[in-house]
Amino acid sequence: MKPSVILYKALPDDLQKRLEEHFTVTQVKNLSPDTVAQHADAFARAEGLLGSSEKVDSALLEKMPKLRATSTISVGYDNFDVEALNARKVLLMHTPTALTETVADTLMALVLSTARRVVEVAERVKAGEWTKSIGPDWFGVDVHGKTLGIVGMGRIGLALAQRAHFGFNMPILYNARRQHKEAEERFNGRYCDLDTLLQEADYVCLILPLTDETHHLIGKAEFAKMKKSAIFINAGRGPVVDEKALIAALQNGEIHAAGLDVFEQEPLPVDSPLLTLPNVVALPHIGSATHETRYSMASTAVDNLIDALNGKVEKNCVNPQVK
Ligand SMILES: NC(=O)c1ccc[n+]([C@@H]2O[C@H](COP(=O)([O-])OP(=O)(O)OC[C@H]3O[C@@H](n4cnc5c(N)ncnc54)[C@H](O)[C@@H]3O)[C@@H](O)[C@H]2O)c1
Numbered sequence: 001m002k003p004s005v006i007l008y009k010a011l012p013d014d015l016q017k018r019l020e021e022h023f024t025v026t027q028v029k030n031l032s033p034d035t036v037a038q039h040a041d042a043f044a045r046a047e048g049l050l051g052s053s054e055k056v057d058s059a060l061l062e063k064m065p066k067l068r069a070t071s072t073i074s075v076g077y078d079n080f081d082v083e084a085l086n087a088r089k090v091l092l093m094h095t096p097t098a099l100t101e102t103v104a105d106t107l108m109a110l111v112l113s114t115a116r117r118v119v120e121v122a123e124r125v126k127a128g129e130w131t132k133s134i135g136p137d138w139f140g141v142d143v144h145g146k147t148l149g150i151v152g153m154g155r156i157g158l159a160l161a162q163r164a165h166f167g168f169n170m171p172i173l174y175n176a177r178r179q180h181k182e183a184e185e186r187f188n189g190r191y192c193d194l195d196t197l198l199q200e201a202d203y204v205c206l207i208l209p210l211t212d213e214t215h216h217l218i219g220k221a222e223f224a225k226m227k228k229s230a231i232f233i234n235a236g237r238g239p240v241v242d243e244k245a246l247i248a249a250l251q252n253g254e255i256h257a258a259g260l261d262v263f264e265q266e267p268l269p270v271d272s273p274l275l276t277l278p279n280v281v282a283l284p285h286i287g288s289a290t291h292e293t294r295y296s297m298a299s300t301a302v303d304n305l306i307d308a309l310n311g312k313v314e315k316n317c318v319n320p321q322v323k
């Protein structure tokens with residue numbers, strides 16, 4: 001008999017078929033208590049769980065006594081209570097390499113669009129304001145040759161450094177939990193403490209996981225250390241930044257602009273002050289959202305679940321020790 005799995009995200013037809021070749025699949029719309037109660041038998045039987053963007057906590061695990069593996073269609077896994085999974089010896093699989101280059105493209109897009117005010121001036125053109133040759137009130141600032149500070153020199157940080165170094169001739173400062181030889185040898189990156197990076201960078205780019213350690217890593221004191229001309233970018237996770245402090249820093253002119261793909265609350269509430277600031281580019285968490293990359297992530301996640309339920313955890317496994 002095929003193992004049972006719960007699928008909580010729609011998959012392209014061919015991937016759904018691949019999943020069904022290996023498992024008996026119950027598709028649900030989300031992991032809310034109501035949905036779990038409605039499909040209680042399927043959750044009780046399930047050995048695997050596949051999807052994204054929903055909390056997987058100990059309350060859910062209690063409803064899934066047979067669960068052996070979870071597979072998330074994302075690289076970030078802050079939605080999972082990893083301690084609870086470890087205690088139950090449930091494997092957690094993710095999609096680390098499938099999206100790296102695409103997210104680095106998004107970061108670069110945020111750098112360029114904030115610096116050159118792309119969204120703001122395009123809106124002015126659409127509003128009919130381009131009635132004569134433009135003056136300095138339409139100008140932006142340069143990107144090439146400016147100092148880029150990357151906080152979180154992991155897979156995506158490295159891919160951003162590559163773009164900035166080779167494409168834009170930007171000197172690179174970085175902060176991470178350890179020094180990265182590759183960043184230094186290939187992209188001339190200079191490791192420094194967070195304070196130095198905040199003080200010296202023209203562009204401060206965050207691409208960090210959300211952990212207890214990184215929660216509100218950037219707040220009032222950190223914005224105060226940045227240059228008044230600094231542009232702040234976050235495509236890691238919203239709660240790494242104290243959003244109230246970010247709004248105040250923008251409103252008080254402590255920093256020049258911000259490009260944001262992630263927020264403390266998503267979707268971003270429509271009454272957020274961020275949406276009233278012309279020097280903010282706010283994106284709806286599109287870091288990896290291209291057709292090619294989202295397909296590749298879903299395909300990897302399906303393969304990850306097949307591997308994990310067959311005891312194969314050589315790659316893409318967050319907690320291989322529980323096997
Ligand atoms: N916006 C999006 O759509 C999107 C897409 C993909 C990833 N992400 C986020 O980006 C994160 C990074 O992805 P990755 O593949 O580069 O991960 P990674 O594990 O390769 O890199 C993470 C880096 O952060 C560093 N780090 C961790 N804690 C730190 C701390 N306290 N201080 C300084 N540095 C610290 C690590 O040393 C590492 O260099 C993901 O965890 C996810 O939250 C967002």
Ligand SMILES: O=C(O)[C@H](O)CO
Nearest residue numbers: 073074075076287288
């Ligand atoms: O972590 C990730 O993969 C992205 O944020 C998509 O959720």
